Amino acid sequence: MVNLKEYVLDWLGPDRVQAGIVEMAACGSEVIMVKLVGACLTLGRKLPDREHHVSMLMTRGELRLTLNGDRVGLFAPAYIDFIASNQWKNVTVEGNLEGYLLVVERNFFLETTSKLRSRISEKMMAYAKRPFVSLNSEEVVGLQGLSSSLFALMSAEKNGIFHRELVQSMLRACQCELWNIVFRQGESVEKAEEPYRLGEMVAHFLYLAHTYCCERHEVNWYCEQLGVSPNALTATLKRFYGKTARSIIDDLLITEAKVTLRNPELSVQDISDKFCFSDQSAFGKFFKRYCGMSPALFRREQEKGKQVDC
Template structure:
């Protein structure tokens, strides 16, 4: 994770105050302390992995698509696709913790609450910036510190399992704050802006990509044409509906393949492919390796 962090997110230098950067990482996850100004790479940033930022002090401003947002401390930011994130700028007083996790590990940890938060996901995607109260911050910090301590363990036969469980606790804590915030705003499922086509598409994709792979199905649910849906998504997010559905389906496939109990055939059936061969062809086209090879490497 260190190479990814310093080629895609952070500048590979000392902190703004001249001290060495505090960091701990392995192949699955990394936590990097960020202090001061000019600590992030310029231009667009990469979302190959799942990335979040705990803002402890100061403030950060972020460009998302055609909008610039300033987020003060304390807050928690999730860099969610399909936003196009760029030009992260921090002030002199800034301090935060950047958490980077392999996407399939994150999805596996979050699987337990998927059905409970599905109705709120697309609302969160619109503005994935979470202001924190003092007690919220303390609880989030405790989970991040636990992840940090776990990553520092060099010899642990259950390191991956411990990381996943601790990450799951962090995800549960974050979503508890999100749901509380929405309920305080009286933002229940049926009062959401269902007329907003793009957020509803993201909600449908998140909850149905395992079962429905075609743009037409989503367009039919939204009462728009497939071409119109893809054009709107391309304009806002830089990706067509088919690209977003395929990327989401690939992440689902990786989560299923990481489960030792699932064979490639099992995963093909879970994801509603006609047969194992068509699933393998789809997976290899996007990942450059067969599902079997992915299972062995994982």
């Protein structure tokens, strides 16, 4: 299991820690939050991986980075999601930096935002390509207040049995406020009239897969939405992503299934229905093929606090 504190310190760069970190707060090994301050802090020594959701609220300073080959400059106040499907390079912050860096274990983040994601799918594709939000004075006050409360909650003595749930609720509130801002600022995303270039096809497929993997398991359905053949989609994904459409859909579905199996209020049959399998047996065979155990055994192992790698 990743030591989240060491991961974050390595990501920031140990030689710059004294210049950039004032305080750090954590919720177990699932969430860590860093209050940043300083000048010329260098980020990106170890870029975010697919096991963590990384974001930054920048209240002072300037962010400079290369995103998917394009050089970008962003002035505070702003919010940045370091979405791992993008290529981040040369990430630096200039000026007198102030803000919060948030790193959340992926399953915890998915569990926290499970109800929110279906409501933001309209904007996700466009946002994922350029995941920056410039903030006005009112917006930054709202996000800064919620972030400060989350930091204080994680810094407090953890003596309550519902501390994890409180952290989840506050993190969810931060995400809801962020997406309120995105929806207020954004315009409706119109479907492109010209054929997708290869990179756009990959981005659109990933958006569709993240949004619909629980209800649409068939590769052909995604091909119909994109207007391409299965062979063309597979060849493009393998070139850009190193995986087939089938494996990407299944990986996302397994991730969602593991998160949902942590909810004791849902039976395995409920989860099978939620993910649109023909019956519980079909869901069990699918899950066992990827995880080497049945959904029920996976749930029991999780309840015992055991780390299950699959």
